[in-house]
Amino acid sequence: MNLEKMKPTYKAITKDVMEVLMHAGCIIDETRPVDNGTQIRLADGCTVTCYDTGRFNVQGKNQEGPRAALQDAFPETCMTTRERRLFRQRLLEYSDSTEAKG
Numbered sequence: 870m871n872l873e874k875m876k877p878t879y880k881a882i883t884k885d886v887m888e889v890l891m892h893a894g895c896i897i898d899e900t901r902p903v904d905n906g907t908q909i910r911l912a913d914g915c916t917v918t919c920y921d922t923g924r925f926n927v928q929g930k931n932q933e934g935p936r937a938a939l940q941d942a943f944p945e946t947c948m949t950t951r952e953r954r955l956f957r958q959r960l961l962e963y964s965d966s967t968e969a970k971g
Contacts, residue, residue, distance in 0.1 A: 883907045883919040886939065890917065893938035911935065 887897060887909060896912035906920040914930030917939070925943075927936045 882923055882925075883909070885942075886917060886919050886925055889938050889942040890935055893934060895935055895938075 883900075883906070887900070890897065890909065890911065895915070897909060898912045899910040901908050901910075903918065905922075906918055906925075909917040909919065911917070911931075915927065915932050915935050916929040917925055917927050917935060919925045925939065927939065
């Protein structure tokens with residue numbers, strides 16, 4: 870797999886996240902590259918890290934506004950670790966129950 874061809878896709882993800890944040894009224898203070906992605910620091914103390922996989926993580930102070938905006942724009946990628954665990958657990962329980970029935 871040629872990763873160089875994929876780089877613009879990663880940059881597009883970060884750009885889309887930044888547009889959603891700005892549209893939600895967030896003030897972007899700084900962006901910087903980090904391992905496997907880009908970190909976006911907001912003026913209110915919130916940090917959003919966009920990973921090369923297409924996922925992102927919201928952390929720090931005043932997360933509610935940015936998290937809500939990103940969840941509305943990208944509902945499938947904005948889950949907390951706990952939410953992902955619960956989702957996987959429910960998915961496994963569901964698949965186990967359908968296998969038992971059928």
